[in-house]
Amino acid sequence: MENTCIATTMTTSSKTSDTTTPSTTTAAFTDHMTAAEFDEAFTAVMPRLRRRLLALTGNPYDADDLLQETYLRLSRRARAHTLTRQQQPYAYTCAAALNLLRDLWRHPSRQERCTDRLPEHGWDGGFARREAEAVTAALLRGLSPKEAAAVILVDIEGLTHDMAGERLGAHRGTVQRNRMRGLAKIRAALDA
Numbered sequence: 023m024e025n026t027c028i029a030t031t032m033t034t035s036s037k038t039s040d041t042t043t044p045s046t047t048t049a050a051f052t053d054h055m056t057a058a059e060f061d062e063a064f065t066a067v068m069p070r071l072r073r074r075l076l077a078l079t080g081n082p083y084d085a086d087d088l089l090q091e092t093y094l095r096l097s098r099r100a101r102a103h104t105l106t107r108q109q110q111p112y113a114y115t116c117a118a119a120l121n122l123l124r125d126l127w128r129h130p131s132r133q134e135r136c137t138d139r140l141p142e143h144g145w146d147g148g149f150a151r152r153e154a155e156a157v158t159a160a161l162l163r164g165l166s167p168k169e170a171a172a173v174i175l176v177d178i179e180g181l182t183h184d185m186a187g188e189r190l191g192a193h194r195g196t197v198q199r200n201r202m203r204g205l206a207k208i209r210a211a212l213d214a
Contacts, residue, residue: 053107060100064093067112075119088126092119161208169204172197177205 055063068089075085096118099105108114162170168190175186176197187197 054103055100055105055107056103057097057101059107060097060105063108063111064096064115067115068093070112071115071119074116075123078120078123088119088123091122095122161211164211165204165207166200168192168200169207172201173204173208176201 071092072085072089075088076082079085079088092115096105096115162173165173171190172186175181175189176183181189183194183197183201187194190197192200
C-alpha cells in the first residue's frame with residue numbers, strides 16, 4: 023500500500039477527509055530533506071549515477087560535468103528546503119541528470135566547442151595582423167611584378183603551379199622559376 027500513486031492517495035483522503043486530521047496530510051507534503059541528508063543520499067547513489075551518465079555521454083569528462091551539475095542543482099533545492107524526501111533517490115537523481123543532459127542536447131550553443139581555427143582578432147585589436155600585412159606588402163614591393171604574382175598566387179592563395187600558370191598565361195616552369203627568385207629575394211631582405 024506504500025507504493026500507491028499520489029492521485030489515488032489524494033482521492034481516498036478526500037473521501038475520508040472527515041476522519042483525517044490536517045496535521046497528518048500536511049506532514050506528508052512538508053517532509054523536506056536537509057542538506058546533510060541530501061549529501062548522504064547523493065553520495066550513496068553517485069557511483070551508480072556516474073556509470074549511467076558515462077554510458078549515455080560516452081565521455082568521462084562530460085559525465086563528471088553532468089554529475090556535478092546534477093549535484094549543484096539538487097543541492098540548491100535541498101539547502102532552500104524545497105527538496106522532498108524521495109523513496110527512490112537514484113531514480114530521482116537520474117531523472118534530474120537526464121533532464122540536464124536533454125537541455126544540453128536541445129541547446130548545443132550551451133556546449134563548449136573546440137576548433138583548430140584561431141580567432142580572427144587577437145587581444146591586441148588586430149594590430150599584429152595589420153603589422154604583418156604591412157611587412158608582407160613591403161617585401162612584395164621589392165619583387166618584380168612577375169615574381170610577386172607567382173609568390174602571391176602560389177604561397178598566399180595556395181594555388182598549384184599549373185593553376186597559377188593558367189591565370190598568368192605562362193608556363194608552369196616559368197611560374198616556378200619566378201616564384202623561386204621572388205622567395206630568394208624575400209629571404210635576402212629578411213636576413214638583412
